[in-house]
Amino acid sequence: MSWEKSIEELRRRERLAEEMGGEEPVSRQRGRGKLTVRERVAFLADPGSFHEIGKIAGKATYGADEELDGFMPSNSVMGRARLDGHPAVILADDFTVRGGAADAAIWQKMAQAIKMAAEYRMPLVQMIDGTGGGGSVKMLEKDPRTYIPETPGWSEIVHGLTQVPFVSLALGPCAGMGAGRVAASHFSIMVKELSQVFVAGPPVAIALGENVTKEELGGWKIQGQNGTVDNVVDSEADAFIAARRFLSYLPPSVHHLPGRIQPADDPKRKEESLLSIVPKDGRTPYKPRRIVEAVVDKGSFFEIGHDWGRGIVTGLARIDGHAVGIMAGDPFFLDGAWTADVCDKVTRHMDLCSTFHLPVIHFVDCPGFAVGVKAETAGVTRAGVRAMTAVYQASVPVCSVIIRKAYGLAGSAMMNQSKTKWRYCWPSGDWGSLPMAGGIEAAFRKELTEAEDPAALKEQLYKKFEAIRSPFRTAESFFAEEIIDPRETRPLLVDFVQHAQRIVEPGERQTGFRP
Template structure:
């Protein structure tokens, strides 16, 4: 006797699973410009590497002879794969089966994927396209009772934030648990005009008096600009490429070190344009991304969070092949002042780098926390203190390049100054407890008013204090450790990352990444 008939039955069920929700739902999915879950997995995984788990799980109906009459697969596909050569776990919603809702799911699949990634220390990629929560009220027809809410496996979701890289792609309307899974990530991406993220959709919003579309409620212009997601791209293909890029800078888990790639750039390269990239008037803005690109390995800068907290640029890069975290003040936005959302961005990025052991390079240009009623209303004081706490709690080495301004509490949070200061200052550096501009007139109001020639007296005061704020005066007192030629920045950073590599250790931090 052979087991061939059982294998034939297995293959039959596998073919049924590959049909997903059926021809009509699949056609609707594609008519919306969306890929199916199986197409998405094929795109994000290295060719031929996906090993599916629980492929034939779903809901079957049987006739009186106990022969299967119909089969609807579970609306989540999970498995292991290689992504950019690294082993990872993938779990993806199938919107063709009841819109990815929980009443068509087998929740154990999601929990298993999260748990497997955690226990086997594998990066996790979620392809989110559906609610994944309570589903439709029609479920009460089959099970006429309510329940006290629980979220099975959420302990793994939270614990994973301190153990493994977690990436979530919003690839359709993501509500409830779907939205929660997008938010509980180290890196998240939306596809413009294709995906939305919200606590509950337009029908629920209408019940509280808000008549809005899905895009108006949770489109990328809202969620990428408030920091709920980190990136918004034009196509699903771009989203899959972002996954590969993001993971390439990180270890598979906190128990490993991020991989150094073979250097392809001259460690001693000096970029001549850095000598005059910062205007000498101290006011005209410059483009910090040009400074970053000049100092890191060519083409290696990967920006994160470009749509929000715009007074600070954050991302990853490589220096002589070593992955590093990047922070840079952007004077094009409030002169680089830290707003409430910029402070949240600082917290998120410093935590990310600290969790996965990436040294941080901070190109400093910060006139302090943003001032005014608008910013106080947004909670800049509390959030600013939290941002400072994140910087002080981080254990990874930080190198500060003081490009221009460093004022007040926010300016002091360029690094943890209680640790060895690895810091280089450009001649354009301008620092203090508060800017002198405006302060001179206030401090010398009486003397100015009594002077024979107030304008000449004020001019003399400005010349005096201009000399006092010279960075060389600060360096004389060893309060600025080194003033360097801006063109020497890259070689200095190469030296820094090699020394940082000596002291960075793998392992879980005492505090986990905060979603």
């Protein structure tokens, strides 16, 4: 006696699952310029490495003879795979089955994927392409009742985020639960013109009086610039590449340390361009990414959040083969002042680096928190205090390189200054409780008003205080620990990162209250 007939039935059901939503929905999916869920998995995973779990889960109908009459697979494809040789869990939506609606996904598959990733210490990559929730209101006709909202699997998401890297790729319209899953990640990606992310779609917005398209409501120009998603790319292929690259810097879980790759760059390399990259007038902006790229291992800088919080550049890189987090003030945007969204970006990046044990290199150029009605309306004070707290709560070593400005509360948040100040200052450093410009006029208003030659007195005062603000005077009192030749930055950062490896430790992060 053999089980051959059962195996034949298993293979038949597997073939039905591979048909996804059927010929017409699959054709529509491709007609929109989108890959199918199974094509996406094949492109993302290392060839032949995907092991699917729950392939034949779905909705079946049976005839009078109790034989299978019809089958619609779950619109959630999940399983284990390898990405660049490293184990990972993949969870992918199938839009061809009821538009990726969450109630057709069989929520236990999502929960199982997240549990497996967290328990077996593997990253989770989600490819999200779904309308979320229970789909159309028409579904109420089939089950004529409403329900008190509940989100099965959300507790697994919350716990999983503390354990392993979550990467979310928005690859179509993502609404409701789909939008929530995009945001509930350590790194999220949208594809231009292909994906949208919103709490509810245009029909709901139209009912509320806003006549908008999907792109106008939640397209990349909105969500990429407000920080809902981290990066925006041009194609699905670019999204797969970005996901793999992001994961290449991180450990598989918080219970591991990031791996080191064999460096191909000279640890003692000195870039001559750094000597003149910062203009001497103290006002003209420069490109901070050029500084970052000059000192990290060549070609290793991976920027995160390019389109939002633009007063600061954040990302990941390698120094002597070791993975590090990067922050760099960008004077092209409000002179690098910390606006509310810059503060949110700092908070998020410091949390990412602390969670996954990445030492941080902070290239400081910050004139303080943004000032004015617009900044206050956006909540810069609360956001700023949260960012400062995130920096002080960081569990990883931070090395600050003061490039130019460091003023006020925001300027002080370059590192946790109650700890060892592993800090280097360029000769272009300019710091204090408030900038000299404007401060001299305010402090000497009476004298300037009463002077016979106010212009001459003002010039004299500026000359005097210009000498006082020399970084060498700060160093005389050991308030600036080391002033360095900018060309020495890379070798000194290599030294820092090597020492940082002595104190970074694996494990879950414990974070206190954040205001």
